[in-house]
Amino acid sequence: AQTIHQWPVAEIKAVGSPLSLGCTIKGKSSPNLYWYWQATGGTLQQLFYSITVGQVESVVQLNLSASRPKDDQFILSTEKLLLSHSGFYLCAWTQGNTEVFFGKGTRLTVV
């Protein structure tokens, strides 16, 4: 069975500090991977997607970047956090158009 793991579970960071969020998927080779962002009580905004190692496409940048260093790993990062980066970050994978599977998310609070 496929499992998706996100780290950390939660972060409190200062404005201007760097950030790195990670996501690993096990049990699925060459998955399509996604980063979503959700403001509190808000909708899910797709940020990035990747269909293969080393290749990442941006949907909405929000002064963030993403990388896929390994087939099963997807990283979201920034060198300088803004207050507007606060929210819930979700990593997800999919098989075509059937269903999107979400990780448990990272709650980020920028202070």
Place this chain on the structure above:
Amino acid sequence: GDSVTQTEGLVTLTKGLPVMLNCTYQTTYSPFLFWYVQHLNEAPKLLLKSSTDNKRTEHQGFYATLHKSSSSFHLQKSSVQLSDSALYFCALSLDRGSALGRLHFGAGTQLIVIP
């Protein structure tokens, strides 16, 4: 462009009453529609999905029918429970022959069930 509209931001109901959450979509491609449910501080989980016109799909007491003629996929339940309180998202995926599976999410409907 492709989009999903959920007209209710907040629905408050008494336990035991029926509910319908509206979802309409816009696309020129062949659609896959989904309903996701998100409880507080949890990730969204798939509730229902469909790509078949006029066929009812059901899960955990919830049901929905994709109507391509009206571009709708409304979520219904005949008797809501306290545990149904959550944020519900309608989402659209498009069959473009692509492996991307990108989802367009609606704004979400917060359902609150009171005793």
